[in-house]
Amino acid sequence: MELSELWQATLGEIEVEISPPNFHTWFKHTTLKEVNGDTARVAVPSDFIKEKMVNEYRRVVTSVLHKHADHITGVDFVVQTIAPPALQPIVSGPVVSINNTSNTNGRLKSDYTFDNFVVGQSNRFAFAACKNVAENPGKLHNPLYIYGGVGLGKTHLISAIGNHILRNAPKLKISYVSCEDFTNEFIQSLQLKTVDSFKHKYRNVDVFLVDDIQFLARKEGTQEEFFHTFNALHQSNRQIVMTADRMPKAISDLEERLSSRFGMGMVTDIQTPNTETRQAIILAKCAERGITLDGDIVDYVANHVKSNIRELEGALNRIIGYCQLNRLETTLDNAVKALESFVDQNQMKVEPERVVEAICRFFGVSREDLMGKKRSKELVYPRHIAMYLLRNEVNMSYPQIGNLLGDRDHTTIMHGFGVINRGISQSDTLQTEITHLKELITSPNF
Ligand code: ADP
Ligand code: MG
Numbered sequence: 062m063e064l065s066e067l068w069q070a071t072l073g074e075i076e077v078e079i080s081p082p083n084f085h086t087w088f089k090h091t092t093l094k095e096v097n098g099d100t101a102r103v104a105v106p107s108d109f110i111k112e113k114m115v116n117e118y119r120r121v122v123t124s125v126l127h128k129h130a131d132h133i134t135g136v137d138f139v140v141q142t143i144a145p146p147a148l149q150p151i152v153s154g155p156v157v158s159i160n161n162t163s164n165t166n167g168r169l170k171s172d173y174t175f176d177n178f179v180v181g182q183s184n185r186f187a188f189a190a191c192k193n194v195a196e197n198p199g200k201l202h203n204p205l206y207i208y209g210g211v212g213l214g215k216t217h218l219i220s221a222i223g224n225h226i227l228r229n230a231p232k233l234k235i236s237y238v239s240c241e242d243f244t245n246e247f248i249q250s251l252q253l254k255t256v257d258s259f260k261h262k263y264r265n266v267d268v269f270l271v272d273d274i275q276f277l278a279r280k281e282g283t284q285e286e287f288f289h290t291f292n293a294l295h296q297s298n299r300q301i302v303m304t305a306d307r308m309p310k311a312i313s314d315l316e317e318r319l320s321s322r323f324g325m326g327m328v329t330d331i332q333t334p335n336t337e338t339r340q341a342i343i344l345a346k347c348a349e350r351g352i353t354l355d356g357d358i359v360d361y362v363a364n365h366v367k368s369n370i371r372e373l374e375g376a377l378n379r380i381i382g383y384c385q386l387n388r389l390e391t392t393l394d395n396a397v398k399a400l401e402s403f404v405d406q407n408q409m410k411v412e413p414e415r416v417v418e419a420i421c422r423f424f425g426v427s428r429e430d431l432m433g434k435k436r437s438k439e440l441v442y443p444r445h446i447a448m449y450l451l452r453n454e455v456n457m458s459y460p461q462i463g464n465l466l467g468d469r470d471h472t473t474i475m476h477g478f479g480v481i482n483r484g485i486s487q488s489d490t491l492q493t494e495i496t497h498l499k500e501l502i503t504s505p506n507f
Contacts, residue, residue, distance in 0.1 A: 062129070062130065064093045064094070064095070064096070065092075065093070067093060067126070067129055067130060068091075068092060068093035068103075070129050071093070071122070071125045071126050071129060072088060072091075074125045074128075075088060075118075075121055075122065075125055076088075078121060078125075079118075079121070085325070085326075086202070086326070086327050086328075087110055087113055087114065087118065088118075090105070090106040090110075090201065091103055091104065091105050091106075091110075092104045092141075094139065094141075096130070096133060098132075099132055099133060099134045099135055100133070100134075100135045100136065100137060101123075101126050101133050101135070101136045101137075102136075102137055102138075102139055103122065103136055103137070103138050103139070104138075104139050104140070104141040105138050105139070105140060105141070106140070106141065106142060106193075106197075106201060107140060107142065107189070107193045107201065108140055108189065109186065109189035109190060109193060110140075111138045111139075111140050114138045115138060119136055119138075122136050123135060123136045142196075142197075168237055168238065168239075168242070169220055169223045169224065169227075169235070169237040169270075170216075170220050171224060173216065173217040173218075173220035173221050173224065174220075174221050174224050174225070175188070175191070175192060175195070175221045175225060177345070177349065178214065178217055178218065178221060179338065179341050179342045179345050181334055181335065181337060181338025181341060181342075182332075182334075182335055182337075182338065183213070183331060183332040183333060183334045183335060183338055184213070184214055184218075184331045184332070184334070184338075186329045186330075187207050187209075187214075187218060187329045187330065187331045188218065190202055190205055190207070190327050190329050191205070191207070191218045191219070191221060191222050191302075192225075194222055194300060194302060195221070195222040195225035195226055195229075196225075196229075198226060198230070198233065198267065198268050198300035199267070199268075199298040199299055199300040200298075201327075202326045202327030203295065203298070203300055203301060203326045203327075204291075204295065204300075204301035204302065204303060204322070204323060204325065204326045204327075205300075205301070205302045205303070205326055205327050205329075206274075206302075206303050206304075206305070206309060206323050206324065206326065206327065206328045206329070207219065207302070207303070207304045207305075207329055207330070207331065208304065208305045208306060208307055208308055208328070208329075208330050208331070209306070209330050209331030209332065210306060210331075210333065210369060211306065211369060211371070212368070212369030212370050212371030212372060213331045213332070213333065213334075213369050213370060214331055214370055215272070215273075215304035215305075215331060216272055216304065218304075218331075219237070219270050219272055219302055219304050220237065220270075222268070222270060222302055223235050223237045223268070223270050226268055233267040233268055234265070234266045234267045234268070235266065235267065235268040235270065236262075236263060236266040236268070236269050236270065237270040237272070238270070238271055238272070239271075239272045239273050239276075240271055240272065240273045240274045240275070240276040240277055241273065241276050243263075243271060243283070243287070244276060244277070244280055244283045246259060247259060247282070247283050247286050248282075248283070251282075260286075260289075260290070263290045264289075264290055264293040264294065266294070266299065267299050267300065268299065268300045268302070269290070269294050269299060269300065269301045269302070270302045271301070271302070271303045271304075272303075272304050273304060273305065273306070274303040274304065274305045274312075274323070275305045275306050275307060275312050277312070277315055277319070278312050278313055278314045278315055279314040281316075284315065284316055284319060287319065288316070288318065288319055288322075291319070291322060292322075295322070301326075303323060307493075307496050308324075308328065308330075308489070308492070308493070308496075309321075309323035309324045309328070310324070310489060310493060311492070311493040311496050311497070313497075333367065333368065333369065334369075334370065336363055336364065339362075339363040339366070339367070339370075339373060340359055340360065340363045342370055342373055343359050343362055343363060343373060343377060344359060346373075346374060346377055347359075347377070350381070352381065354380075354391060354396075355391070355392070355393065357393045358380070358391065358392075358393050358396045361393060361396060361397065361400075362376050362377065362380070362396070362400070365400065366400075376400055379399050379400060380395075380396045380399045380400065382399075383395070383398070383399035384396075384399065411454050411455050411502055411503065412455075413451055413455050413457060413465055415502045415507070416447060416450045416451055416454065416455060416498075416502055417431065417447060417465075419450075419498055419501045419502045419507065420443050420446060420447045420450070420498065421443075422501075423443075423494070423497070423498055423501065424439075424442075424443040426439065426440060426443055431443060431444060431447065431466070431467075432466055432467035433467060434467070444466065444477060445477040445478075445480050445481050446481055446494070446495070446498065447466060448462055448466065448474050448477035448478045448481070449477070449478050449481035449482060449495070450495075450498060450499070450502070451465065451466075452474075452478050454499065454502060458471075459471035459472075459474040459475050459478070460474075462474045481495075
């Protein structure tokens with residue numbers, strides 16, 4: 062069997078074994094390069110994909126290959142980047158001939174680059190995916206969809222893609238917009254009867270970067286327009302990158318045809334940074350400003366400001382500002398003082414009652430039933446979620462949660478917490494529900 066035939070047969074089988082989006086994302090640009098003795102060598106388009114292959118798909122690839130060619134018992138992966146440069150710029154039409162800088166309307170912040178983005182466990186995949194896209198726009202992951210909570214670096218990364226392309230492929234037309242700006246511009250074009258030029262503008266870019274796409278929720282007219290823009294660009298292999306605060310499916314009131322398209326290419330998340338990453342970011346931000354902070358201050362900040370990187374920067378500014386203003390040395394004591402109010406505010410407490418109330422409303426169960434002893438599925442599930450949220454969002458101990466939820470034993474709470482904690486990675490529905498609930502309990506309108 063020819064190598065290409067063997068690989069086609071292998072892919073055919075892998076495709077039915079793993080989910081279509083996964084197959085699409087990881088296997089699309091792979092080829093079988095050679096078979097050396099008992100080892101097959103598979104070429105993949107990036108380090109990022111290689112890592113995923115080695116860690117997750119090596120076994121299935123090996124076993125399917127082995128089935129077709131039984132002398133093959135091992136696989137290794139090599140990176141072979143896709144040449145030539147991705148896109149030819151669109152031939153200019155009347156409105157199209159705007160140059161890059163004016164085309165991005167100066168909205169793209171030039172200091173958000175890959176170089177000053179600190180990479181850690183929480184953002185490694187997202188970073189790699191963005192870098193791949195910046196180097197091969199329209200080729201690899203299209204669309205690229207990045208999601209994560211506030212202040213975790215989404216705008217930084219999507220802007221870094223734009224800045225990278227501006228520098229390295231200056232002929233490509235880039236459009237960076239926040240979804241809100243896109244919406245407002247669209248509405249304005251309806252009022253001013255300039256819809257045609259609006260359409261023309263966005264359907265004729267090489268790289269379309271849309272920040273905070275969750276704002277499309279409930280805007281039917283704009284969704285319709287966005288749908289057509291998306292299709293026009295995607296069909297002609299123009300790169301689309303979107304960020305959002307949640308997964309496509311979790312954006313409520315977003316048409317299904319859009320959410321399914323958003324998930325068609327690469328979907329990757331950014332998580333909250335761990336302690337090491339927070340420390341690294343603090344050090345990097347200090348270096349940028351040309352200051353040094355003692356290790357114990359860095360540790361203190363990293364240990365007390367955990368929610369996101371914007372808060373981290375805020376804390377740092379606060380320490381520097383406080384010490385300068387009061388002509389104090391930057392010692393740990395002074396840093397702690399500077400942060401006193403800040404840290405409290407940052408760790409704003411969610412009241413346990415809010416969680417209980419949110420669960421009852423969300424699942425339509427009564428307080429008595431939630432706290433009570435009935436064990437029907439309709440009650441056990443919300444109860445488990447309550448345990449999980451009280452632990453994670455309110456930082457209550459297991460015995461405290463047990464007390465609150467109708468005098469239950471702490472082992473029961475641990476069990477319930479564990480069920481949800483494990484379930485989240487396996488169930489999109491559960492993940493979506495948790496996201497909604499978190500929103501609900503932190504929403505000022507609730
Ligand atoms: P988001 O769009 O996810 O709300 P931003 O991209 O605006 O978050 O990031 C908030 C701030 O934190 C920005 O100033 C950004 O430069 C900084 N930041 C976020 N992640 C990193 C990182 N990994 N390395 C360095 N700075 C970061
Ligand atoms: Mg942002």
